[in-house]
Amino acid sequence: MIALSEISIPAVCPALGPPALTDGAIAVLNLGAQIDGLEGHGTSAEAATLIDLLILRGLTLGRISDYERAAQLADRLVHDAAADAAAYMARARTRAVFHRFSEALDDLDHADRISPQDTPAKQERAAILQALGRYDEAMATYEDVADRGGQFEQAGALAGLWADRGETDTAQRLYLEGLRTYRGVSPFPLALLDFQLGTMWMRHDRLDQARTCFDAAIRRVPAYAAAQGHLAEVEADLGEPEAAIARLYPLAASSDDPDYAAQLARILGEMGRNNEASGWCLLAANRYDELTAAHPEAFADHAAEFWLGVGNDTPKGLRFAEFNLRVRKTPRAYDLLARALDAKTAEATAARCFGGQ
């Protein structure tokens, strides 16, 4: 998925700042109330809003069904409002969520022909270029609309871009600027920003900083599933597997995203609780199979990680890693393929060793 986790961020996560934010539980209640209120009727603008809200809920609560519903609505919206640039914009977002990047860019081209120079469309295009690893083009596109977007949105987007490029100092500075310029009361934008920062530190093995940031995201939105899941991963890596397991159980049991069950299986396996681990592993495996059949581009990378790890099927992991690289040629995609190839080589070596005995 094109979760903001993939648009990483910077260093130290500052204490929660002075702006008053709506309590995270209220924010989630009201997000649901917005979605419920907009379902089933409304203008095309409201349909586009509904699609954005479903994506936001999918992102924060880890609900793939929300992404799928958003994609359905976007297809219908384009069908019903073919002359409306906003319809193509909405569909581009859902396609990007499912990593159908070239189709998403086609939609943005279409929107651009109907309504040229639209700032949100350009921001969307920049995010997709970034997800594709085309960082220079993404940067140029962000800069093209720098004067027309909000300060917070610009700082947050650029923080993610620089983080993806490994420029952590710049990303950190922009992250802080994002916090400083935020003028809203919704906790979601800041929680997403915290999460990006935490994800970046996690990738750099700066686990304490990552924990601080995920904690911050969870304080803002306690139900933020991806932040809970990543924090559990950090806790496990910091030698606190029981805390990680306690955090993952409810997510693995309730979410339709198999990542949580996969993480839980891995940690339980590392603790030698193999019987428990195998159940969660099976659950994750079945769900990855369903999701990679339905949305191969979106789940290739996570499925590859799973099969190369606790899923224990290196050839399958390699196939998904190769497919993922065809979808987008990012440094992370190359790293994943390299790991898959190493695993394959290791397996072959082991097989030869056993064969030689």
Add this chain to the structure above:
Amino acid sequence: MSDHFSGPRALSEPAADITDVYAFPAPDSPDHLVLVLDVFGKSGPSAVFSDAVIYRFRIRPVEIAAMGPDAAFAPSQNEFTFDCTFDVPSGRTDSGRPLQQGRCLTPNKRTISFRTDDENGGADGSVQVFAGQRSDPFFLDVRMIEKTAATRKLAFKPKGSDTLYGTNILAIVLKFEWRKVLEGGPLFAVVCETLAAGKRPVRIERVGRPEIKNVTLSWKQFDQINRDLEIRDLYNSEDAFDLKPDYFDVYRARMNANLAFHDGLDGKIDWPFDQHGDHPLTKLLLADFLVVDASKPFAEATYFEIERSMLERRTHVTPGGRWLNQDFMDFLYTLYVNGGNGPPINDGVDAPIAWSSKAFPYLAPPNPAKASAA
């Protein structure tokens, strides 16, 4: 829901998105004035007020400063405010909705506590407060309004489709004895605001008159000066009683352009621009507060009657302000398009799903979920 989705920033916190403001003498008690602030249009059953937002009613005594073409109000510097705030929900109401405790700080610094969705609300002497989910009393056909702007022709059908049919809002209702709580009057200017709470509260949105930011200011295509500018967030951030001169001409130009567009929809000019190059309504509408005469008896279709009387150099006879179920879009389009010089314009939607009551808390109970889909 005349002000719903009225600026990109408001979208990020639906519970701070003001949809409508109403002010009217209490139908059930002539000594009382009623103010209503609606937020969170099209809210689903789980909607609650934000604990990070101050819901503020600002009231100033106002004088009529000029009549005729230069008609204008002169609000006093003396201001009275009611601030309502809410806790994080704890438990559920009888209907299963999240239960919130709320507080209203009155102009005399007394605090009234209440529970959301309790129709009796909270009370303290001469002030009664209700907050909770109710049926949206506004009605309109948004698609035909958009089509009118897109095609530059009146697009209303004899039988329209109410965009808000069966939808709900979160409402705060204040009923108070105005002679005891306020000073001055009986003419008062009313503005409602949502503010981000904190040591220095920051205004998120403000609303006085209905359909200023949406119908009257939102269309960009008729504005030859700032065609690309989304001005509503800027407009929201301004003090309604003290518009800064920096951007006044931006608002003026947009409003002149959009009012001229509406005036031309019937193929004739009913509102010739004045010697300053302004539409005759621009100045009055940019005084973006509801003006209500608390001494007049309650009546239903009274919005802008005070302003019309000022333009026509006569004394107003109604309380002005705004009642919950006035057929506002018919009024607005008739005013903008022909100034009352032609046949009334009907948008094809003549009633809400449920009429408001003449007794506290006035707004009809919330519609059941999915009533709108039917």
